[in-house]
Amino acid sequence: MSDSSQAEPLVPELTRDVVLKVARLARLHLAESEVESFTSQLTQILDYVGVLDEADTEGVEPVAGAMGLNSVLREDLPTTSLSRDDALSGAPHHDGSYFLVPPILDPRAE
Amino acid sequence: MATALESSATLLDQLTDGQTTSLRLTQDCLDRIAAHDTAIGAFLHVDSEPALAAAAAIDRRREAGEPLGLLAGLPVAVKDVLATRGQPTTCASRMLQGWVPPYDAHVVERLRRADAVLIGKTNMDEFAMGSTTENSAFGPTRTPWRLDCAAGGSSGGSAAAVAAGMAPLAVGSDTGGSIRQPASFCGVVGLKPTYGRVSRYGLVAFASSLDQVGPFSGDVRGAALLLEVLADHDPRDATCADEPVPAYRDQLERPLDALRVGICRDHFTEGLDKDVDEAVEAAIDVYRRLGAEIHDIQLPHARFAVACYYLVAPSEASSNLARYDGVHYGARSDDYDGLVDMYCRSRGEAFGAEVKRRIMLGTYALSAGYYDAFYLKAQKVRRLIQQDYQQAFTSVDVIASPVAPTPAIPLGSLVSDPLQMYLADTYTISANLAGLPGLSLPAGFSDDGRPIGLQLLAPPFQESRLLQAAAMHERETQWHLRRPPLAEDSS
Amino acid sequence: MTAPCSPATTIIGLEVHVQLLTETKIFCGCLNRFNPEEPNVQTCPVCLGLPGALPVMNRRALELAIRAGLALSGTIAGTTKWDRKQYYYPDLPKAYQISQFDLPFCDGGWMDVDDADDGDETQASRIRLIRVHLEEDAGKNLHDETQRGRDSRIDLNRAGTPLLEIVSEPDLRSAAQSRRYLEEMRLLMVYLGVSDCNMQEGSLRCDANINLELVNDDGVAIRTPIVEIKNLNSFRGVEAALEYEIGRQRQEFAECGGVYADSEKQTRGWDADRGVTFAQRGKEDAADYRYFPDPDLVPVQIAAEWIEELRTGLCELPAARRQRLVDDLKLSRYDASVIIDQGRDLADYFEAVAQRCGDPKRAANWVTQDVLRELNDRGQAIGDFAIDADGLAAILARIASGDLTTRSAREVFTALLDDDPEGEQVTVEARIDEIISDRGLATIADSGALEPLIDAVIERNPQAAADFRGGKQAAIGKLIGEVMREAKGADPQSVRAALIERLSS
Incomplete structure (x- = not known):
């Protein structure tokens, strides 16, 4: 997928800063204790999955799709939509017509 | 009096004969839940009134001579990971506490059409991530055999409900062993079908390429019955196979001629509990006595399975669980500063530790620069694991192994050591990585009375073979007839 | 800086x-x-x-x-x-x-x-x-x-x-x-x-x-x-x-x-x-x-057969069509672009008109000027336009055959546009005949019919006639204008020719 043919070191060091960056990417606010425990636990887990380095995957096609299925397409036929009330029913905040979120200040800001 | 401790076949006979009614059976289940579930913690939501109403309606239709579906009034418990219209669906997470889906999962529609009585939603590890049901935000599920021990997970509630006679049948989901392992811990039959055999539409996704819905039952016949209801081709799930569904029950009594059972010696090494080892060896002896050939097989890449799984599953999970951001459904924090902080706090507050851990792991594994080294590498190793099984199944019909390294473990024993918890999945996850059907059936007990399961695996879409092989074992043993002391006390 | x-x-x-x-x-x-x-x-x-x-x-x-x-x-x-x-x-x-x-x-x-x-x-x-x-x-x-x-x-x-x-x-x-x-x-x-x-x-x-x-x-x-x-x-x-x-x-x-x-x-x-x-x-x-x-x-x-089927089913693309209008129908690049850029329906309309009237250049002039102007004024799409391709082709064919002057054709065009769409249904040819006859727009082709008119106009404008005879070519314009006003269907070229002949005799 990625164009980097140069594989990164398989188990890069997982620092506290990396954990915070990943948490930001995952939109997870972590308590200080979680930052600490995740740093050590994830390091341990990544260390363990390093065993995959020992598997020779030269020329092996990655698994993609389910059990060899392909080209599952549906016809362009309408089905019944939900009522607006049903669509909004689970929203923590809505005005009866729209979902509501805190103001988006910077359009498309990631 | 008929109770849900009877087999589903017996109950269906009694319903047909008029010896009991769906209403009485449903009431009995509700009574047992009321009596024992405070101790066991199998249910997150008991749908008493609608269940009784549905049971009464089915009884009326039966009296009127109307045709009824395959489940014809049998109560069924459903893991809380399946969307049920009008009933809460929480995935045992504070994130979805109070969420009532506006739609039914495909399998829930199938159950309703088969005239099942949907009795309630069962407990689980949060978003199906875990092996003990201790990751439920609403308290753990205990195995009815030993209340200080876990029911297993993630479908612990469904397994325990069946074991305790709170429902004769239950539905679970299995991403890395989440049906088979709790079935083993609770002494019931649990089957994970081939990937694509059962629709995932409405199954709240944990790891999309591994998740599969399957049945729990006290015996093999019940599992076959429920699988007949669950399995079909659903055009709403692009990964659901368009394969005919055999009448699984019709084949059950027929023993498999010249059955070849594969054993992988690597499965019987240090770390495997002595009682489990003995029970599995005894089960293999049963097959040997029945005339089966026992073959050693090689699964050279099996040692990579846990590592492979713990990259693929968290990667997919990190993406599948991104949608819980406090906007369209689910929990929103009360205290935030702006949109991004709203996301971060809502997710940080409402997800439990294991879910966050896996989201972190998966986000990291997919992040820029690491995709090739982690996710792509794991998907290649996964291909090698699949090929191992393809090769093995050229010489054997089923593969037998332990389900878990130990019987039910004491609550709290592994929660602080995630890696050790993951390693305990070693016997079950390969079936998910390879998409194979797998089944756990009662095969004995530890010295202190905890049930032990035997796992059987078969090639894709050979659930019939799996069930036939399991039925051969079941006819020769009495393990499935034992009842947990708790349940027997009240009946 | x-x-x-x-x-x-x-x-x-x-x-x-x-x-x-x-x-x-x-x-x-x-x-x-x-x-x-x-x-x-x-x-x-x-x-x-x-x-x-x-x-x-x-x-x-x-x-x-x-x-x-x-x-x-x-x-x-x-x-x-x-x-x-x-x-x-x-x-x-x-x-x-x-x-x-x-x-x-x-x-x-x-x-x-x-x-x-x-x-x-x-x-x-x-x-x-x-x-x-x-x-x-x-x-x-x-x-x-x-x-x-x-x-x-x-x-x-x-x-x-x-x-x-x-x-x-x-x-x-x-x-x-x-x-x-x-x-x-x-x-x-x-x-x-x-x-x-x-x-x-x-x-x-x-x-x-x-x-x-x-x-x-x-x-x-x-x-x-x-x-x-x-x-x-x-x-x-x-x-x-x-x-x-x-x-x-x-x-x-x-x-x-x-x-x-x-x-x-x-x-x-x-x-x-x-x-x-x-x-x-x-x-x-x-x-x-x-x-x-x-x-x-x-x-x-994506099966190769499916791709081929879709490739075969593609319509002529705008760039190719633009080029064809230039190469085959001899339109200017500019006219071709104006027509193609309006979209497929207008291009189809144009091509139908061009083919039926037999004069692509004239069709292009009418479509890019008269038709587009009317569509603009009316905020209409070509599909809703009151004059279909047959109608416009019929008008243009009559110009080509000399049965209508360009000016009269515009009058027919406008009249057709103002027709009540709910009104009596007749063929467009019949309707054009009707308009020509109602408004006296028929070309007065034979000079015999023009002669009395020309004589009368020369008689009423002796000065202009004298000026022309005296070598003042522009003077004839006034005479042509008067003849044309009286003979609605007259072709200005014929009128001019007949006047020159009469004045030179």
Whole structure:
């Protein structure tokens, strides 16, 4: 997928800063204790999955799709939509017509 | 009096004969839940009134001579990971506490059409991530055999409900062993079908390429019955196979001629509990006595399975669980500063530790620069694991192994050591990585009375073979007839 | 400080988003319909991203996409797949967009864009495409305009609309050319029936990447940092935003002398009201989309037979048709473009008229002038025009045969337009006869019928007659005018000839 043919070191060091960056990417606010425990636990887990380095995957096609299925397409036929009330029913905040979120200040800001 | 401790076949006979009614059976289940579930913690939501109403309606239709579906009034418990219209669906997470889906999962529609009585939603590890049901935000599920021990997970509630006679049948989901392992811990039959055999539409996704819905039952016949209801081709799930569904029950009594059972010696090494080892060896002896050939097989890449799984599953999970951001459904924090902080706090507050851990792991594994080294590498190793099984199944019909390294473990024993918890999945996850059907059936007990399961695996879409092989074992043993002391006390 | 002098090269690449004209959304059966008046009524578990819901690919969306890819001369992939592009935004309910990353359904391709606006010697530039891929559109965020910090509102009717993304190479060299590229793209997509490309409704949108190559004081060529301008939703906006950005980048270059503190790609928005671009996202928040194959969808094999079937079914494309009008029908490049750029229906109309009246040049004059003027005035589409191709061809045929003068033909044309559509139904030929007869528009062809009129006019205008005879050629105009006024159907050439003959005798 990625164009980097140069594989990164398989188990890069997982620092506290990396954990915070990943948490930001995952939109997870972590308590200080979680930052600490995740740093050590994830390091341990990544260390363990390093065993995959020992598997020779030269020329092996990655698994993609389910059990060899392909080209599952549906016809362009309408089905019944939900009522607006049903669509909004689970929203923590809505005005009866729209979902509501805190103001988006910077359009498309990631 | 008929109770849900009877087999589903017996109950269906009694319903047909008029010896009991769906209403009485449903009431009995509700009574047992009321009596024992405070101790066991199998249910997150008991749908008493609608269940009784549905049971009464089915009884009326039966009296009127109307045709009824395959489940014809049998109560069924459903893991809380399946969307049920009008009933809460929480995935045992504070994130979805109070969420009532506006739609039914495909399998829930199938159950309703088969005239099942949907009795309630069962407990689980949060978003199906875990092996003990201790990751439920609403308290753990205990195995009815030993209340200080876990029911297993993630479908612990469904397994325990069946074991305790709170429902004769239950539905679970299995991403890395989440049906088979709790079935083993609770002494019931649990089957994970081939990937694509059962629709995932409405199954709240944990790891999309591994998740599969399957049945729990006290015996093999019940599992076959429920699988007949669950399995079909659903055009709403692009990964659901368009394969005919055999009448699984019709084949059950027929023993498999010249059955070849594969054993992988690597499965019987240090770390495997002595009682489990003995029970599995005894089960293999049963097959040997029945005339089966026992073959050693090689699964050279099996040692990579846990590592492979713990990259693929968290990667997919990190993406599948991104949608819980406090906007369209689910929990929103009360205290935030702006949109991004709203996301971060809502997710940080409402997800439990294991879910966050896996989201972190998966986000990291997919992040820029690491995709090739982690996710792509794991998907290649996964291909090698699949090929191992393809090769093995050229010489054997089923593969037998332990389900878990130990019987039910004491609550709290592994929660602080995630890696050790993951390693305990070693016997079950390969079936998910390879998409194979797998089944756990009662095969004995530890010295202190905890049930032990035997796992059987078969090639894709050979659930019939799996069930036939399991039925051969079941006819020769009495393990499935034992009842947990708790349940027997009240009946 | 003075701005650096030329040579400067402008480097522009466009990412064009085109909503496809399917009945339903790309991954579910909700209607694909622009409907801002009723927010959140075209949603279901799938496009709301509800837990447990799953996408299934719409065959028609893929078919339309392949048609577009073929028309753009791209290579259709034998195997394609869908990937998740992950980012958080309230209009994206799953927090990922199903898109295509490394195996788009269409690779490469190109489109030719005319460089100049008129003249027969038009040069075209070939704009190469990097790729075309298919993805789902997001919903719509409505921001609070009052600046009072009120909540933003989210409408998911649009979420899951099939969207084509057409990514060009950075081959465009000016704002005006970029606009023409976009106009030609719109024309092509509408021609193909792939999209309605309604820019007001957002079914054609565009992001532009632009930078400049400028020479600094030391004579070294330096490229300015690439700027991506997001969400341009009008032709004028594209041109104006790019013009503004060219100026801004030149200015910035002049100020920093080509030494940039930050050479990362920058994202800017376009404020159409103020006519400026403005900085959006800084690099500290650079996107990491964590693409990976969507495990809910399976790869699609696109059969070679299907591709061929779609290729064979393609209509004649605008560029080829424009060329044919020039080559075969001998239209000017300008006329051909005016006709083709109006869309397929008008071009069909023109060709029908040209064929039936037998005079493409005359047909082109009438269609580009009279017909387009009337359509404009009436705000009509050609499909609603009161005079169909048969009607106009019948009028033009009568000019060609000499039965109508051009002026009388215009009167017939206007009369036909004013006909009550509910009125009595007769054939258009009969109706034209009727108008000619009612209004006395028949050409007075034989000079015999003209003679008494000519004599009378000469008698009434002795001075003019004398002036003409005396060598004042212009004097005849007055006489022709009077004859024409009296003889409505007369052909001015015949009148002129008859007058000269009479005055010279």
